[in-house]
Amino acid sequence: MKKAIILFVLSLTLGLLTACGNNSSSAETGQTVRIGYFPNINHVPAMVAKAEGFYQEQLGDDITIKYQTFADGGAFMNALKTGEIEAGLVGPGPAMNHYSNGTDVKIIGAGSTGGTVIMARNGSNIENLEDIKGKTFITPRVGCTHDVQFETYMKENGITSERIGGEMVHTTGKPATYESMFESGKVDVAVAPEPWASVLQLEADAEPIIDETEVSFGTTLPASVLATSGDLIEENPELVQSIVDAHKQATTYINENPEEAKTLAINEIAEVTGQELSKEVMDLAWDNIGFTYKVDAETIQAFGDSSYDLEFLKEEPDFSDLIDTQFIEE
Known part of the structure; x- marks a missing residue:
């Protein structure tokens, strides 16, 4: 009887230790958050946040961060729609077009202007x-x-x-x-x-x-926006806030450290596209870009109206529910 009790206690102890080990492994694995962006200068905030570890800093060490680059907005939006990515930078045009066609997308910040x-x-x-x-x-x-x-x-x-x-x-x-x-x-x-x-x-x-100041919406329209899904906002607003905070941190870094940001952008674009841009090219391009995380909702609506006028959109758009500024407000 005593031997049976000892074996039971030993078995229970081993079971508890095994369970603790599983929990630890699960915590180490954690959740994966996938961020999308394009290899161009309008998407430098994502490159900087990646290189400087801002996403990891804001989301925590138990979160695995993965990055995915896209050649165009349609591919990005399909990835967001199918859950291949949680958030990222995309042009406002694709976000508006897919929103108008019923895609669950929210603009939660701006990335850049001009360009x-x-x-x-x-x-x-x-x-x-x-x-x-x-x-x-x-x-x-x-x-x-x-x-x-x-x-x-x-x-x-x-x-x-x-x-x-x-x-x-x-x-x-x-x-x-x-x-x-x-x-x-x-x-x-x-x-x-x-x-x-x-x-x-x-x-x-x-x-x-x-030039970038003359073309329509050149200085007021976000050239890229930070987008996610409405479902993620509803299910995990804390996660979305952390993503936005990393994005804001990257934007501040860019404006305070332009030379370092240029170098990061040159290296990232070379890695993704195989084309290494010269410093001269980057300096010239940089003059045509501004970096901000604040969204101009009126310009986005005007841009959408123009998309409809050009017959890119089948129905006259209403973007009053597309933009969610709660995460970027000071």
């Missing part, structure tokens, strides 16, 4: 807006932020794309390929997010024909 420059290929004989008629222009994706900015500006000047009965020919492609597209003569105009506009200017002898 969209319209470049003409050397040899395209484009000297003014009228010369763009009949020419081929390239954007990262149909209806993306940069596309809407350019087509809004052109429509205000009486010129539209073939998609809506006009004369401009539209094609799409990754910004990192724009230089080769210019060299081959396949496109005449590039609607280029920085730093690719500066690459074209310095390395392909291209000319800016519409």
Whole structure:
């Protein structure tokens, strides 16, 4: 009887120790939070937050942080919709378009402003807006932020794309390929997010024909926004707040340490795209960008109205419930 009791106690003790070991392993594994962004200068806050460990600092050591880069907003939004990522930086255009089509997305902060420059290929004989008629222009994706900015500006000047009965020919492609597209003569105009506009200017002898302050919504529209899902906000607002806090921390770092941020951006873009930008390119591009986490809701609504006018959206948008500023308010 005594032997049986000893064996029972020993078994119970081992069981408790095993259970404690499992709990410890679970705590070490923890939750995984996946952050998405693009390898361009408008998304530098995500690069800085990654490199400086701000996400890890704000989320805690029991959280595993993973990062995923995207070539365009459609791919990012699909990843958010299917739960492949929890949050990240994307252009406002894709966020608005997918929200209008029923995707559960919330804009919880801004990432940057500016950075969209319209470049003409050397040899395209484009000297003014009228010369763009009949020419081929390239954007990262149909209806993306940069596309809407350019087509809004052109429509205000009486010129539209073939998609809506006009004369401009539209094609799409990754910004990192724009230089080769210019060299081959396949496109005449590039609607280029920085730093690719500066690459074209310095390395392909291209000319800016519409700068970042002139193009529609150029200085007021967030060039990138911090987005997540409404479900995550409802289920884990503390997690969302930590993500926003890391983003704010990165934005402050960028504005206080621009040279260090430029170096981080050069290294990250090289790692993702295989293209190492020169310091000269980065310096030129940096002058066309501003970094802020505050969202201008009125501009986003005006941008959405223009997207509808250009027929990228099927229904007139109402973005009053798209933006959630509770996490960025001081």
